[in-house]
Amino acid sequence: MKRRKVIGLAGAGVVGAATAGTVAWRMADDPVAPAAPAPDRIEFYGERQAGIITPAQDRLHFVAFDVITKDRDALIDMLQSWTAAAARMTAGKEAGALGAVGGVPEAPPEDTGEALGLPAADLTITIGFGPSLFDSRFGLRAKKPAALADLPKFPGDTLDPGISGGDLCIQACANDPQVAVHAVRNLARIGMGVVSVRWSQLGFGRTSSTSTSQATPRNLFGFKDGTANLKAEEATLLDEHLWVHAGDGPDWMAGGSYMVTRKIRMLIETWDRTSLLEQETIVGRDKGEGAPLSSKAEFDEPDFAVEGDDGEPLIAQDAHVRLAHPTENNGVRMLRRGYNFVDGSDGLGRLNAGLFFISYQRDPHKQFVPVQTKLARLDQMNEYIRHVSSGLFACPPGLAAADDYWGRSLFG
Numbered sequence: 001m002k003r004r005k006v007i008g009l010a011g012a013g014v015v016g017a018a019t020a021g022t023v024a025w026r027m028a029d030d031p032v033a034p035a036a037p038a039p040d041r042i043e044f045y046g047e048r049q050a051g052i053i054t055p056a057q058d059r060l061h062f063v064a065f066d067v068i069t070k071d072r073d074a075l076i077d078m079l080q081s082w083t084a085a086a087a088r089m090t091a092g093k094e095a096g097a098l099g100a101v102g103g104v105p106e107a108p109p110e111d112t113g114e115a116l117g118l119p120a121a122d123l124t125i126t127i128g129f130g131p132s133l134f135d136s137r138f139g140l141r142a143k144k145p146a147a148l149a150d151l152p153k154f155p156g157d158t159l160d161p162g163i164s165g166g167d168l169c170i171q172a173c174a175n176d177p178q179v180a181v182h183a184v185r186n187l188a189r190i191g192m193g194v195v196s197v198r199w200s201q202l203g204f205g206r207t208s209s210t211s212t213s214q215a216t217p218r219n220l221f222g223f224k225d226g227t228a229n230l231k232a233e234e235a236t237l238l239d240e241h242l243w244v245h246a247g248d249g250p251d252w253m254a255g256g257s258y259m260v261t262r263k264i265r266m267l268i269e270t271w272d273r274t275s276l277l278e279q280e281t282i283v284g285r286d287k288g289e290g291a292p293l294s295s296k297a298e299f300d301e302p303d304f305a306v307e308g309d310d311g312e313p314l315i316a317q318d319a320h321v322r323l324a325h326p327t328e329n330n331g332v333r334m335l336r337r338g339y340n341f342v343d344g345s346d347g348l349g350r351l352n353a354g355l356f357f358i359s360y361q362r363d364p365h366k367q368f369v370p371v372q373t374k375l376a377r378l379d380q381m382n383e384y385i386r387h388v389s390s391g392l393f394a395c396p397p398g399l400a401a402a403d404d405y406w407g408r409s410l411f412g
Contacts, residue, residue: 089125243255
């Protein structure tokens with residue numbers, strides 16, 4: 001990794017401002033070594049990026065960035081700085097070696113300080129590269145994966161371009177909201193002059209489980225969500241459906257995964273006036289236990305052939321659970337990692353609330369796109385939801401050691 005130097009220190013001098021493609025930020029003299037295992041710390045280095053199959057934490061701060069420089073070296077320099085800071089913060093340390101209070105008083109601190117005294121809280125920081133990064137600015141056109149082609153417009157989409165897309169993304173998850181916000185805030189600070197925030201999203205209350213050790217959570221419609229999600233312990237299924245294989249596309253993505261984000265506004269007030277019977281019919285599951293309407297226990301496989309006394313299927317043809325089920329989609333599976341959100345009200349007395357959907361998959365155009373196309377056309381739930389934001393990002397594999405950095409295999 002390129003070592004960063006202290007800029008303009010003399011006696012009680014002040015650190016100089018960023019100039020022409022240089023990020024004014026200081027790193028430790030040596031890269032951060034992998035932290036010793038601790039109950040509240042997730043290892044930053046490894047074969048895969050943390051934050052994908054990591055047991056889903058309770059809080060999210062997601063941010064998409066636009067790259068505002070055309071200087072390739074400045075972007076690489078920032079990615080090196082980001083990597084070092086992320087390694088430190090996930091280890092429970094401050095973003096820079098001198099921290100919030102240890103530097104020159106006349107210079108801006110190397111950490112914003114709001115996480116001082118807080119534990120690491122299982123913080124994970126995951127990076128992704130968007131389709132728009134692969135334009136003519138940085139010589140990356142030939143390295144753009146086919147799987148990173150823009151998603152199509154789905155029936156019913158009401159997407160806001162201002163909260164969609166992005167050149168880069170950071171997904172920060174933690175069990176303390178302030179720890180997640182601290183991570184994003186410091187990466188945005190370090191990247192000033194190279195990137196700018198395009199849009200961001202706070203999330204609470206995970207809406208899926210990524211480990212068999214976790215109970216199934218509920219979304220804001222009150223139903224258990226993600227019962228049939230892929231789990232970290234299902235290595236064979238993950239290899240088939242989640243991780244990019246060598247030969248699937250460019251070498252730099254082998255071992256990584258593709259992230260899809262969708263901000264889904266839920267029409268809470270309309271849903272809350274809908275009968276329990278209709279809610280369960282729309283979802284295709286019992287609201288209390290989470291069992292499919294064809295059975296009695298949450299993890300029972302739905303039986304779509306079972307009929308009621310009226311001769312109609314107990315799980316309706318346009319029920320959400322049927323339309324999204326792998327048996328109805330050529331066996332397609334995805335790993336979901338979504339969160340609830342409440343962004344205040346909309347000025348008309350209605351909550352601006354819903355689901356910030358995140359899925360990871362080996363190829364979004366073979367997995368997410370066909371499933372979402374079917375849901376958008378047929379799902380009864382469309383009466384109660386609106387898709388307002390969309391993103392697609394390529395998340396490369398993990399970093400082997402402290403001398404590596406995010407994007408090295410892409411820019412190399």
